[in-house]
Amino acid sequence: MPGRKKIHHKSNKARHQRHQKADRDNNSEQNTPEKESEDGPNSDAFHIAQSEIYGRYLVASRQLEAGELLITEEPLAIGPCVSGDAVCLGCYQPVGLGREQYRCPGCGWPLCGASCPGLGRRIGHTTEECALYGERRPAAAELLNDRTSPPRVRDLYELVMIVRILLLRTHAPEQYAMITRMESHTEERRKNEKLWSHYEQKVVRRLRDEWKLDDLAAEEEAQAVHEICGILDVNCFEIGQKGAKARTLYPSAFLLAHDCSPNTAHTDDPRSYAILLRTSRRVREQEALTLSYAYTLQGTLKRRSFMYEGKLFWCRCQRCADPQELGSDCSALVCRSCLKGTVRAVTPLEQTADWACDRCDHRTKALDLENQLDRINNDLEAIDVHDVPGLENFLLRYRETLRPNHYLLLSAKYSLCQIYGRIKGYLLPEMSLHDIVRKERYCREFLAIIDLLEPGLTRLRGLIMYELHAPVMVMAQMGMQSGQISRQEFQRRLKEVSRLLQNSRDILLLEPEGSSEHEMGLAAADAITKMGI
């Protein structure tokens, strides 16, 4: 399941007042259209607006229909994600750190192979980067071996994108200038000692003292690096297809404001890493175009703290403000006092406020709840995504703690939707009726929530509808053969299969060619042809 990022803390009052203003501004007729800058988007579909809270953001210039392609643009900068995983500097596919791993003859960093498509290209390992790393082998590539700890690997890879942006200053000054115009929240970040000293030590000092980027001795150069770190935290997209993982900055897609139930969806081209951003549903004229900076299938507490730590704002969207999260109830717990009621945030926009049972007077501190959810999450993460009994057992273990739509249960159900019917021991022809019924149930439960939180033409809907068509089809055939369902009921179920396949084809074929989602879209199209529908 896609997950995401990190850090920070500050007083909330001024921001709260600004948010009250933003809530009024949300009625976007009052927003001032901003003159589009040289590098700004050029489209009849949307324009840039400005509000005190959102800063610059994009607004629909006319009514937009679902599926309209709004932005397609290549990255201004690209680099490895910040994680303990080593990747090829050319194509961002995972690599090993052992002796047998191919390495760049120029600089010694691990690469997938001599014919990596990203070698010498702007979107991969450039000659300038190679020359710079080549002169710093002992401080960089030579430290990357199979005894290097994941945190150390993470620290080294974190520097790559920062160095790439610094290199743009000389080799592509216009691109560099566009990046520096992005929001960095530097002043707020500076007030957070923990965050600031992390970047001072792990990035600024390391680049200056170990990588010998001598310019960084000057105070203003060191500040420029802090700015870049902020820009990356606030504006990066995490992208990648078929195992590749990278982070990117785009010329205009960064302008979209966040919403926890957004009206656009995006994907990326596996060859050029270009972003393709579309409306996922109809958008009214003057409505803000939004995307989700966080993973939508998380609860409000988690999404909001993620946004505050990494992007420095407290989200106050409709979903965050609603204790039932747009009817999904995906943060709800079972009351451990009366065992009947449901525990929810009463005032979800107050991050530390108590949660309360709707039947008895039991209350829980938000912090205790966060700790409890972290423990359950750790339990889930410890289960292999292919471990059917492990995931089923997880669902059993927590069904008296979490409500059925809780995002942690949904996460396990999503994994099960994908593996039932696909892995050895659980392939469709050998699956028990019991397991087929389960696959269908989990798919339906998951789809119902996605319909609320990410409605329209969204990847998760396409994927889950494709998964759902199989058990519906098998059960229809079994029912017909055993005489348990009528011909009329059989036809009704076939109609549902056909609708599921058509919807999933229409969504997944929007994904770029070469992606696994696109392949699934082709499989859906093929199944439709074979069914003669």
Ligand SMILES: C[S@@+](CC[C@H](N)C(=O)[O-])C[C@H]1O[C@@H](n2cnc3c(N)ncnc32)[C@H](O)[C@@H]1O
């Ligand atoms: C990726 S940038 C978006 C572009 C930015 N507004 C600008 O002017 O450069 C993300 C920043 O925009 C602001 N922002 C985006 N969505 C927001 C929201 N829903 N509520 C408050 N601030 C938001 C926050 O300052 C956030 O850190």
